[in-house]
Amino acid sequence: MGILITPSILNSDFSDLRGELAKIAGADYAHVDVMDNHFVPNLTLGLPVVESIVRASPVPVDAHLMITDPDRWAPAYAEAGAGSVTFHAEAAAAPVRLAREIRSQGARAGLALRPATPIEPYVDLLAEVDMVLVMTVEPGFGGQPFLTSMLPKIRRTRDAVAAAGLDVWVQVDGGVSRSTIEQAANAGANVFVAGSAVYAAEDAAAEVSTLRDLADGAFHD
Numbered sequence: 001m002g003i004l005i006t007p008s009i010l011n012s013d014f015s016d017l018r019g020e021l022a023k024i025a026g027a028d029y030a031h032v033d034v035m036d037n038h039f040v041p042n043l044t045l046g047l048p049v050v051e052s053i054v055r056a057s058p059v060p061v062d063a064h065l066m067i068t069d070p071d072r073w074a075p076a077y078a079e080a081g082a083g084s085v086t087f088h089a090e091a092a093a094a095p096v097r098l099a100r101e102i103r104s105q106g107a108r109a110g111l112a113l114r115p116a117t118p119i120e121p122y123v124d125l126l127a128e129v130d131m132v133l134v135m136t137v138e139p140g141f142g143g144q145p146f147l148t149s150m151l152p153k154i155r156r157t158r159d160a161v162a163a164a165g166l167d168v169w170v171q172v173d174g175g176v177s178r179s180t181i182e183q184a185a186n187a188g189a190n191v192f193v194a195g196s197a198v199y200a201a202e203d204a205a206a207e208v209s210t211l212r213d214l215a216d217g218a219f220h221d
């Protein structure tokens with residue numbers, strides 16, 4: 001299973017997105033947090049800005065939609081050219097139909113779980129998605145501490161994917177840094193969102209590479 005590093009631009013300088021994206025040219029995806037101030041208590045950016053980010057980014061865009069109506073909006077992010085579009089299980093009315101629509105636009109489909117949402121009710125959906133995002137903070141803000149209480153859920157998700165014989169990525173998001181990434185990789189995550197760890201580093205490119213090496217050495221399927 002490949003290790004992927006997907007830095008979140010949430011805590012980057014939004015007045016210079018092209019420059020901030022250039023810093024992560026060595027990453028696998030640029031993780032873009034779309035927040036609507038309803039599903040989460042924060043407001044970031046929407047479709048027109050993501051369209052511009054897709055054009056400016058040196059790597060594919062991984063759009064994480066923290067919005068109340070993904071059934072209405074998620075396919076448009078795939079159509080806009082995002083390489084991966086993740087919607088929340090708690091918000092989607094028809095997750096299977098939505099995942100199929102995203103995939104039919106040529107993007108990978110991701111299913112995100114808030115910390116309180118278990119994976120078990122969604123095991124039958126695994127064949128319909130390309131990635132499960134296990135949130136390791138309450139979604140809404142960067143810079144929060146990694147919830148180690150999510151480690152068993154990461155492991156259960158990885159085991160469910162393996163038991164189903166699927167090639168579904170397991171992503172973690174929130175508080176991922178040099179001091180937490182190995183625990184997450186050891187629990188079975190292979191895709192890592194890191195926001196402040198990358199953008200607060202003196203050398204963002206070097207931090208991406210350090211995180212990749214740490215995860216690579218600790219990954220356990």
Ligand SMILES: O=C(CO)[C@@H](O)[C@H](O)COP(=O)(O)O
Pocket residue numbers: 008010011031033064137138139140141142143144173174175176193194195196197
């Ligand atoms: O989705 C979110 C927050 O809701 C994340 O993508 C954060 O942007 C990650 O930031 P750090 O915890 O790595 O600082």
